[in-house]
Amino acid sequence: MDLTEFAEEVGAAGPVTIAGLATRGGPVDGVRTVMAPTGIEAFTPDEMTVRCGAGTPMEELDDALARHGQAVVIPPTGTVGGALAVGRSGLRRLGYGPMRDALLQARFVNAAGELVTAGGPTVKNVSGFDLCRLLVGSWGTLGFLAEVLLRTRPLSAFEQWFTSTADPDQLLRSLYRPTSVLWDGSHAWILLEGHRDDVLAQAAEHDLTPADPPAELPTGGRWSMPPSELASLVGRDGRFVAEMGVGIVHHERPAPAPTVDASIVELHRRIKARFDPTGRLNPGVDVLARS
Amino acid sequence: MSSLTDDLIAVLGRDRVHDGVAHRSLYRKDASNMEGATSVVCLPRTTDEVRACVESANRHGVPFVARGSGTGLAGGAVPLDGEVVISLSRMTDIVSVDPVNRRAWVQPGVLNLDLSNQLQHLGVHFAPDPSSQQTCSIGGNVANNSGGPHCLAEGVTNAHVLAVKVVLPDGSVTVLGGDDPEPVGYDLRGVFVGSEGMLGIATEVCVKLTQNYPAVRTMLMDFADVSDGAATVSGIIAAGMVPAAIEMMDQLCLEAVEAYIHAGLPVESAAALLVEVVGLPHELEHQVERIVAIAHEHRVNDVRVAQDEAERQLLWKGRKSAFGAIANIEPDYYLHDTVVPRSKLPDVLEQIYEIARRHELQVLNVFHAGDGNLHPLLVYDARIPGTIERVHAAGREIVEASVAAGGALSGEHGIGLEKRDYMHLMFSDVDLAAQNALRCAFDPEMRANPGKVLPSPSSCAEINAIPKPEGAWI
Structure with a gap:
């Protein structure tokens, strides 16, 4: 994919912001806006990798992968690059792992308008500092994703949501690799995947009832808690649905302000200063204030 | 002013600071065939002691190298020029275990297989399983982002580390990542894993445990x-x-x-x-x-x-036991580690046989085929003059062939010293400058394991000089 045009658009001077489909808040107001290249460059099912423009809509990517029975561990809205820049995993993190692990290689445009390659072209790679890790969740403050290589995974033959009133910790202990266990303080929802007979056998053994997933999740705040502390949410104000074993809480109330260690603040300041010394990329976005 | 050794003794006591010939000789190399020199070796037991060792080294202007079990194959733990070696091998506690959410805080000197064995009664294990798992340490696994046969489905070390308590190169102590799933800010945990001891020293690691x-x-x-x-x-x-x-x-x-x-x-x-x-x-x-x-x-x-x-x-x-078995063929071996796309395996293997033939060497292949991670073993007798040179020449060609096939320099051993000067095969100057920018953000004085991974000259001086304009972000 020719990315030089995109790099030239980002340029080397002046404030600039990047837009996707505005499903996660959109670009910075009042700043020159660019959009990343779109389109699937190469999908290699027998490598389980796909290379695409960062501006590619997730819907388009998911459709193309599903035709070969594969998927990526990225929540299904907005653009690929937007999802990666924000870095928030979906409800299946317990089973699939965090979305950050899906990014194998990235080509991004740095603050000097240069194309930079981070990570490696293979599913396994430990060659040098892995800047892909830094880019996921960086909200476009260190560079703008242009093209990404993602690890795919096979779609399961069968999946089914269930509900249960059992203690969610007990479910976590005894179920074999559930994809998701959600809990609202009284009911649990469990997503199982795999061979149909295995799923039904696990469900029978644990007395699970087939059900729809929770109809809607509270959207007041996205809390991030150590999963061992999730039980403490019960009896406190506000409706919630917690991702058990993970620690994400979809809450009616805004998340408590995080405390950030002074050393961490200083590292962020230095990283930003090294990658974007004039603060031109997504100006005003403070990744430490996001919650 | 007191000597560096005196300062370290004041912190750790005489029995955990070694500057004698025997220790300095032992700690000047790892499991690769490269060696350097260290001035003093220290063996802290706690985060505070590691911090004190780093501060002592900094006061004396001597860089430091963190070391796990010394099983690394790329020279990552080799002190180049008199660095203080900080061995984490005495930090072997499993600090806490959460069996429900399957995670544990462990000290970096815990051995990989010991961790799995000690937690077996909980029905869990630590998924990365390098061939050296009986002797390699969790801290070393973090430094090298280690893999192993079972990383095909489970992912390499980065996917199994939730947080790292670190002593940063300036001596401050903090936690990167967290026991919670979405700590605010950049994924500093993610870049620390695999950074080969150049961003600081891990003194406690929160590992994810995998259901048996x-x-x-x-x-x-x-x-x-x-x-x-x-x-x-x-x-x-x-x-x-x-x-x-x-x-x-x-x-x-x-x-x-x-x-x-x-x-x-x-x-x-x-x-x-x-x-x-x-x-x-x-x-x-x-x-x-x-x-x-x-x-x-x-x-x-x-x-x-x-x-x-x-x-x-x-x-x-x-x-x-492949590595033990080859001793019956020749006394020495050189183990390589590259990655190619799976579809290129037959082609690259054929090239590897051809390269070995041309350099009159025997090559054995035993490797993680599922993720395309090749491990060609060149076997040889170092006593025969000219052999080492042929081994190195063949090795370079194998690395070049792998990268040319759309592969990577290393799948799990890391870059260290061994492949530092090959980084240009995979990365442009601009790419490398971006990696160096990260290193310099963590370690502007280049105190932590200097001279590794990034090809020289890679200095922080030039970019240290970039002025920070008023009103820049944060």
């Missing part, structure tokens, strides 16, 4: 042609299956191992695959059936399914 498998099926499949074996690997993945492990051994390796352990390996065949499938019973049977069918499509000679745990252990022993 309800059932396991292990198969040995042999082929008359290497490319049939490789095509089977691609076929399995293309069919939507990710087995727990897919390992390959070529004929010379099969012969060497069979002579060593007598496991009834197919020594007449060009290659054998060791495939392990895990999970719940129906899925397991279904996958075994499909994998066997795919192997038959690619002219498999024979499929041997381990009938019990003892046979399974024997097959794995064959895979894991």
Whole structure:
């Protein structure tokens, strides 16, 4: 994919912001806006990798992968690059792992308008500092994703949501690799995947009832808690649905302000200063204030 | 002013600070064939002691090198020029375990296999399983982002580290990542894992623990042609299956191992695959059936399914004892580590045989075929003049062939010293400057394990000089 045009658009001077489909808040107001290249460059099912423009809509990517029975561990809205820049995993993190692990290689445009390659072209790679890790969740403050290589995974033959009133910790202990266990303080929802007979056998053994997933999740705040502390949410104000074993809480109330260690603040300041010394990329976005 | 050694003794006591010839000689190298020099070796037991060691080194302007078990193969723990070696081998506590959410805080000196063995009663293990797992440490795994056969399905170390308590190069102590899933800010945990001791020293690691498998099926499949074996690997993945492990051994390796352990390996065949499938019973049977069918499509000679745990252990022993077995062929070996796309395995293997032939060397291949992670073993006798030079020349060509095939310099051993000067094969100057920018943000004085990973000259001085304009972000 020719990315030089995109790099030239980002340029080397002046404030600039990047837009996707505005499903996660959109670009910075009042700043020159660019959009990343779109389109699937190469999908290699027998490598389980796909290379695409960062501006590619997730819907388009998911459709193309599903035709070969594969998927990526990225929540299904907005653009690929937007999802990666924000870095928030979906409800299946317990089973699939965090979305950050899906990014194998990235080509991004740095603050000097240069194309930079981070990570490696293979599913396994430990060659040098892995800047892909830094880019996921960086909200476009260190560079703008242009093209990404993602690890795919096979779609399961069968999946089914269930509900249960059992203690969610007990479910976590005894179920074999559930994809998701959600809990609202009284009911649990469990997503199982795999061979149909295995799923039904696990469900029978644990007395699970087939059900729809929770109809809607509270959207007041996205809390991030150590999963061992999730039980403490019960009896406190506000409706919630917690991702058990993970620690994400979809809450009616805004998340408590995080405390950030002074050393961490200083590292962020230095990283930003090294990658974007004039603060031109997504100006005003403070990744430490996001919650 | 007191000497650095005196300062370290004041912190750790005389019995955990060593500047004698014997210790300095032992700690000037790792498991690679590279060596340097250290002025003093210290053995802290706590985060506070590590911090004090770093501060002492900084006061005296001497850089430091953190060291785990010293099993690294790329020279990552080799002190280049009198650095203080800070060995984490005395920090061996499992600090806390959360069996419900399957995670544990451990000190970096805990050995990889010890961790899994000690937590076995909870039905969990630490998934990355390098061949050196009996002796390598969790801290070393973090530094190198280590892999292993079972990382095909489970992912390498980065996917199994939730947080790291670190002593930063300036001596401050903080936690990168967290026990919660979305700590605010950049994923500093993610960049720390695999940074080969250049961003600071891990003094406690929050590891993810993996649920043990309800059932396991292990198969040995042999082929008359290497490319049939490789095509089977691609076929399995293309069919939507990710087995727990897919390992390959070529004929010379099969012969060497069979002579060593007598496991009834197919020594007449060009290659054998060791495939392990895990999970719940129906899925397991279904996958075994499909994998066997795919192997038959690619002219498999024979499929041997381990009938019990003892046979399974024997097959794995064959895979894991390859490095011991080769001592029967030649006294020395050089183990390489590169990655290629799976579809390029037959082509690159053919090139590797050709390179070895041209340099009059024997090569054995035993590797993680499922993720394309090659481990060509060049065997030789270093006493024969000119041999080492041929080994190095062949090694370089193997690395070049792998990268040219769309691969990577290293899959799990890291860059260290060994491949530092190969980084240009994979990265442009601009790419490397971005990696150096990260290093310099953590360590502007270049105190932590200097001279590794990034090709020289890579200094922070030039970019240290970039002025920070008023009103810049944060």
